[in-house]
Every structure is written in structure tokens, then in C-alpha cells.
Amino acid sequence: MLRHYLIAALRNLARNKLYAAINIVGLAVGFAAALMIALFVRHETSYDAWLPNASSTYLLAMSATPTGGVPENMLETPADLPAQMKLDMPAIELIARMERQRLAVRHGDFEASERTVFWADPNIFALLQLPVFVGDLSTALDQPGSVVITRKMARKYFGKDDAIGETLELDRTNIVKVTAVLQDLPSNTNLDTEFIISGRSAFSDLTRLDTRADCPACFEDDVSTYVRLKPGAVIGVLQDAMPVFLERHKHAALALMATRQLRLSMSFVPLAALHTRPELAEYMKPAADPTILYAISGIGLLIILAASINFINLMTARAARRSVEIGIRKVSGARRRDLVVQFIGEAILYVLLGAILAVALVELLLPLLGVFLNATIIFDWWRQPALIAVIVGCVVVVGVLAGSYPAFLLSSFRPTSVLKSGSLSVTGAPPVRQILVVVQFTILIGLIVAMIVISHQTSYALNEGMRLNLDQRMELDTAASRTIPGSTCGQPFRDAVAALPGVKASACSGPFMNGFQDFHLEVITEKGTKIDAAYLPIDYGFFELYGLRPLAGRFFSREHPADAVPVDDNNQSVWQAPIIINETAVRAFGFTSAADSIGKSVTADGGRPGNHPSTIIGVVPDMALDTIHTAILPEIFFVDVKQLVVLFITLDGRNIPETLARIDRLWSEIGAPRPLRHTFMNEWVQRYYQDVIRQSRLVTAFAGVALFIAGLGLFGLSAFTAERRTKEIGIRKAMGANRFDIMKLLVWQFAKPVLWANLIAWPVAWYFMNRWLHGFAAHVELQLWIFAAATGIALAIALATVSAHAFRVASARPVAALRHE
Amino acid sequence: MLKLEAICKTYRTTEIETRALDDVSLEIDAGEFVAVMGPSGCGKSTMLNLLGLLDNATSGALWFFGEDVARYSEDKLTALRRAKVGFVFQSFNLIDDLSVAENVEVALIYRGVSSKDRRRRIAEALERVGMSHRAKHLPQQLSGGQQQRVAVARALVSEPKLILADEPTGNLDTANGEAVMEMLTGLASGGTTVVMVTHSLVHAAAAKRTIKLLDGRVVSETLLAA
């Protein structure tokens, strides 16, 4: 019986090659896209879940909430907590700290500035059970001056994987010895640790923190604290115990928070949950927004739906072709159930073939997907029975769902009507088909809208959204030169760089953009209102470097010696010098216009002694000092040479490598302890917006897939319709219809569902994209043209696929059509 | 008005070549009522298709209302067909998805008749064939005879100069056949040229002239004494 059905199904498939191909290719492409989405989502949701004991491992988090404000979350906590916690809290099995420090790492002639260097307590590997390549991790960090590196770094510095016993030099001062080599970490981890140095080393920053006298601002030097619970312990109990614990130890953090009127709270974040908690401050890698992951999964389902619709449509459309088969089977005693089973079985066969092709397609495209998403995505189905089970399960579910409507429709034909006329009119089927095509185009139009909006926003984020001209602008981190006496922003260095032929302009500022724009202060206006604002110490020429012009007043200038912040008796800066504010600040401080604010004054960081009202001398246009995810804050700028650490330069765009080499040479000539770190601002922005860029790429790819599937489906359906309506077309031509009339008839038939689809697609897409855009403080507006363009593209696809058939049929001699009977 | 000069029509399939019409020459005047007879497969439908400009001849010349249409493009043929010809097909050829009235309407929409006029003329045509009460039905819901009457209504609704009827009575019982014949006779006496294929000698007798075909050739022309 089964063999019989299989033969019937395969014959049917072989006889209708075009339709079989359309079905199978459509399903394969749909499945492949969905599978890749699933792999991506699995990648994003499996961050660190693969670590042994991940479920009982936590990271200590801290949040500071201003009264009536939004909490600020921190994943770094005071360094002195863990030792006390271990003593006080018996539920803790292990607790260990890690602290990132950017260091220059050197071996022989090779030196690089590394951002993946961490100091760690020796028991860190008992907590984070990372895969080892060679060495014993349980003792690797016991000795001061020992370091554990990854294979990648071993190859980078020593040209071999087994680097045990080799040494590295840190910041050209301290020597560390490799005691173990880790396997390279997969991309689904938050840990970008590539050098883990024993915190017991005398020169370790952890040692510095442990041995310092009590300081009032302890968490300027915070650490990541990892905690492993004892089996059976409950994290909630631990969390509830934290406030009491802090009180008991009268922890310095509490006092500090109290003076700033912030409420402090501590919590434990499961290691595996870190990646999908974007509300937590950026950790080692940018987090994935779960809403976006849901949305992307949803798109995967929609694509499978679109592919299934092709299948349903073509299957029912072809039903008439099989009417005699159905009639004969019925006359020969087949019950309806038998036919339903037969047709659903056939559907599963198609879906299965599609799935097999999809698996092959994914294998083929996997490396590309990795590059595309900037992640190592693994598709190890042969090693994972669960994955195979899921794929097979999907095949059955999709097969049954897609097969049941055609099966019930086909099996409902009465044998007499089928056999009498030799064909049958499938009443009821065309509207269902039309509706399904409408659904398909709704998906398509929605995805195209999403694609346009997201790429629009991405380009906005990378360009206008910054409101700064970043072209050829470069950031040089001169913080290391602060140790050189008498150097502000590497003063001698700065002047030497500015004098280079390839450098057009230069200016210094405080730490800016690199994600740590959290210099906040409170501003008291003349009316006495308190406003939270951000501040940035800058140098003369800073705004000019970015091509900004004052909206009112003037920018800082060396010609006005009073522009610089004065220093008090203790060599501390005093808030007293003139300030420049941004547009947002003009509004926030209650001025009616930029011009109105000039000459007025506000008091910064009110309450502290020594702070006097500062006069506003200029207004600068709003610009992004952070990403556009966050709103632009009221901003205050002032000149304070003591706080300048970053040097910005504008290159003239010629001989860039040569200019960079000269800058490096100047840097080493001033005797800086580590290599100079330089980043093109554009590169930096690219990295910062990686998530948006990735979303944009994903949605573009999926819209492409949906376009392909919908086009394929229409192509098949229009071929079928042209064929089914051949007689009608012949009659119409005999009655005087010309080629244009016939084209119009056929094309309109397919344009109609596309137009109907807008009715659903526009509002739904508007709703979702509007929500998406509101995740950004600064965003593009949803404009009508985007929707019109989406419809235009969908319509063009529909017409392009349909016209080929329509033209062929419309151009034929009518008699050919009429003979078709 | 219609003139065939040495018309040949050959169908080529991969294996065989069928000469459906072989050197046919004949002339049909305006307002004539002509019957075409002959055994199955002798080329009657082929000839009608050529006369109705649904197909073109392999060789020979066809004069259609004074124009030699042998080399005309499909677009030009369509324009002529639209202006002059009404068809009644051997196998009804009603569009399954359209109602009776809509089927009749098909003959008018391509002629640019306004929708108000269309409604009136459809009603008249259906009235003439006695199918007014079935205007909203679908073709499957009608008997063969009723379908044929709708097909006739469709042919005459556009008031064409030439009606080509391929066995309009072939599928009908005597009474229905008579009714259809009466309508065609009426049209012919009203000045419309009618060319009708039939197997019935009785129905052929209604025509002024009978052309007999055999294996694609005209074997005899009988003129019925009026």
C-alpha cells in the first residue's frame, strides 16, 4: 500500500516537474532561512550556557537608582566585597574576581595593545570551567606572575600552540610566564578573556585594590565578581541577604551613594542570562535584545508560512489535473480517509525533499552566515540527535499542516462529477488561494517595509545621527602619557602630531564616546531648578575639529585666557570658568532660545564648596556623545587641561599609513610606557552599532528570501492560471479581446492580491516598526514613501513573474486556446 | 463579401501532416445564409475558424469584407473580428466562472459598449433566446440546450455582420434545435450573414446554399431555389 502511494506520488512529481521544482525549491529556501534563523537564535540564547555548572554560576550586579529616576546598572562591583561575602554567606561555594585592564603585551620584537587582558583570582577557573588545551588550570594562577592565554594568543605571540614556559612583557615593565593554554573560546560567550593573569602578582591591579587604604570612591576600580552557589542553595535568599550584609560592614559604597542621593541595590545575574539582558550595562560583549530575537524567530516562521502557502496553492491548483485519479480511486473503493492519508503523505514527501535540500543549503552557506553575523555559528546536526529530531518534527508538522487543506479539498470530490466531465471546477478553492496569496504578500510587503526602515535607521545612526563629521577623524588615547610630568593630553606629543604634514587639525578632550560617557553632574539654574546633565572637559578647537559652528555666542578660544578652568590652592579644578552648552541644555535650563542663554549663568555640581555660577558663552548644536539608543542629554563643555586624555586629529586622507607610522614614532620618542592606541572614529561607530547593522543585514536577507518565495509561488500559480484559463482566453479573443485586454486580465488577477495585502501589511508594519524605532532616542520617521516603495517592489515582482505567462498566452492565436478542450 | 481563393490549411504535428483544407475557393455574399456539411474531420470547423479570423491559412488568399487578410497580424485580425464577427461554437465554449449574463457580456465589453447599453442589450439578447430567467446561473447549472442558447445570445448580442455557427444544434433535441434554427433564420433574414455547420439535412434546408466538404475539398455547392 505504502509502496503504491509512494510510486503514485513520485510519478506525479516526475510528471509535473516544474511544479515539483517550484514546491521543493521554495520549501528548501524557506526551510534553509528558518534553519539559519534557528541556529542564530540558538547561538544568541546559548551564551555561556555551555559552561559546566553555568546554571549555578552568577555575576554580581549593582544598580544605583536616583530618587524617582531610572536605575543605572553596573556589572562591576567593589573589589573588597567578595572576601567578606565568602566569610558571611555559607551558600557560596566559590567566589572569584576578574578585572579587565588594557595593557601593552610584548614578546621579543612583537608588541600589541590588548584589550582582552584580565587580572583574576587564582580560583577563577574552578568557577569558569573553560576548556583547556594544555596545562593544569587548577594551579595555573597560583604563582604570582603566571598567565593563562588562549591558543590564538599563543600562536600570535609565540607562533605555536603549546606556549607553556614562555614569557610576555606587560607595559614594558612586568614579566609574566605562561602556565596554561586555553582552547579558543566559541563566539557564544561573553568572556573575551585571552590573557588571564594571576591576581596574586605584586604588580596586579587586584593586589593594588586589596592593599590600598580605604577610599571614599571605591568603585572607580571595580571588578567582575563571579559566584558559584552550593548545590541546593537558592539565589533569592542570597540576594535578600545583601542589604543587611552591606549595612553590617558599613560598606563605603553605601556612604558614597548616600551623598549622591542614590539608592544602591545588589543582585545576582545568572551567567547564561547575561547576554539577553540589554538593560544591564554593556558587559564584555554587547547584549542581544530578546524582543529582537523573538521578532527574528517570528520572521523565520513567516518565511516557512510563505513557503507552505506556495505548496498549498500549487497543490490545490493542480487538483483538477488529478480528478480522474481521484474518481477512479473512489469508484474502486477508496474511502475519504484513504485519500486524505495519501495526499498528506505526499505533502510530507515534498516537505522532506525540501528539508533535505535545505540542510545541504545551510551547510553550504554556513561560513557565509558566520561572516555575515560576525559569529561562529555551528550546524552539527549529525552529532546532535535533538537537532535531527527537531528538523524531522518540523517536516511532519509543516507537511501535515500544508497537506491537510489540499487533502481535504481533493478527497471531497464526488466521483460522478469528476468522471462525468473529465475535469472539475474546484468551487471554493480560488478564494482560498487568493487569500493565501494575500497572506504571502502581506508577509512580503511587511518585510520590505522593515528592511527599508531598518537600513534607513542604520544609515542614520552611522551618519547624520552622530551629528558630527567623523570622516578622517581619529582618536588617539594619550592617557598613558599622563604619567609623564608636565604633560597634558601629551602636550609635547600633541604639538608634534599637529605639526605633521598629514594632520589637518587636532584637539583634546576628556574620555568621549567610547561607551563611558557617564560624567554626570547636577546643574542648578538661576531659578533654582536642579537638572541632571552630562559634562565633557575639552580643549580649544574641539568643536571646530568636528566641523560644528556655534548656534549662538562663541566657542572657546586661546584669545580669552579666562576660558580655562582655574585651579584652586590644592591644585584641584574649580567649576567657575565659562561654559558652552548644547541645544538640549538650552531647553532643559529653561532658556527661550540659544541667544537667550548667552551671558546667563548656571551653577554646576551645586552644593560642593568652591563651586560658583558659570557663565554661558556659547551654544553648540546637539551631537551624539553616546549612541542614539540613548537620548541626547543636556551637556556642559568647559576647558580643563587637567582632564584631557584623548587626542583627536583630522587626517588629510593622503598617505595615511605613513602618517600613522610617524605618529607612532613620536609617541615612543616621548617615552610613553605602551604603544599608542588609535581608532578611526568611523570604525568605532561601526563597532558600536554592530547590533543595528546586524539586524539590518538579517532583515534584508530575509526580505530577499520572502521575495524569492513569493515570486516563485506566483510564477507557478500564474503558469497554472494561464493554462487553466486558456479556454476562457480563447473565447475572449474570439469575442474581440486583443493582447492588451488579455494581459490586463491576467496581470490584474495577480495585482489584486498584492493591493489587498497592503491593507494588512501597512498597519502591522507601521505598528512594529514604530515600536522598533522608539527603541532609539534619535530615529528617522516612518514616511509614506517607505510603504509605497514596499508595495511598488511587491507589485513589480508580481507583474514580472506573471507577465511572462500572460504575454505568451495573450499572443497566441485564439484557435490554439479553443482547441485545448 | 467573404472570398476564399485556393485556401490550404495544413496542421503539422511531430509525426503527421494533416491537410485540413485543400485548395478551397468559394465566395459568400453579404446577407447570405450558408450551410456547411460533410463527414467528421473533413475540415468544417477549420474553415469556420479561418472565416472568423481565429486562425490563418497556410496558403491562399482570404478576402474579408473586401480586405485581403492573409498576411494580417494578430492585432489587426482582432480588430476586424471585434467589429464584424459573432461565434457559436460546436462545444458552447461558455466561461465556467462567469454567470449567463456575464458570459453574454463578454461579447460586448471589448467593443467598448457603455455599461448601461450593455445591460439593456444583454437583457434583450437573453429575452430573444428565452433565457432571461437564468441570467444569474452558472453554465454548469444549465442543460446542454440551455447552454447553447446562451452561446447564441452571446453571438447575436453584438449585432455582428457575420455569424459563424459550428453545429449549433448538434447537442440539442429536436425542439431546442428548432428554436435555435429559428433564431438563425431570423437573423439571416434581417441581413446578417450566417455560416452554419450542420449534420442535419433538415436544418441545412433552412439555408439558401449548402456547401459540401470532403477531405478538405469542396465537393458540391447546392443552391436552394428560393
Ligand SMILES: Nc1ncnc2c1ncn2[C@@H]1O[C@H](COP(=O)(O)OP(=O)(O)OP(=O)(O)O)[C@@H](O)[C@H]1O
Ligand atoms: N490543431 C490541430 N492539429 C492537428 N490537426 C488538426 C487540428 N485541428 C484540426 N485538425 C485536423 O484537421 C482535420 C479537420 O478538422 P476539423 O476540426 O475541421 O473537422 P470537422 O469537419 O469540424 O469535424 P467534426 O464534424 O468532427 O467537428 C481533422 O483531420 C483534424 O484531425
Ligand SMILES: [Mg+2]
Ligand atoms: Mg467541427
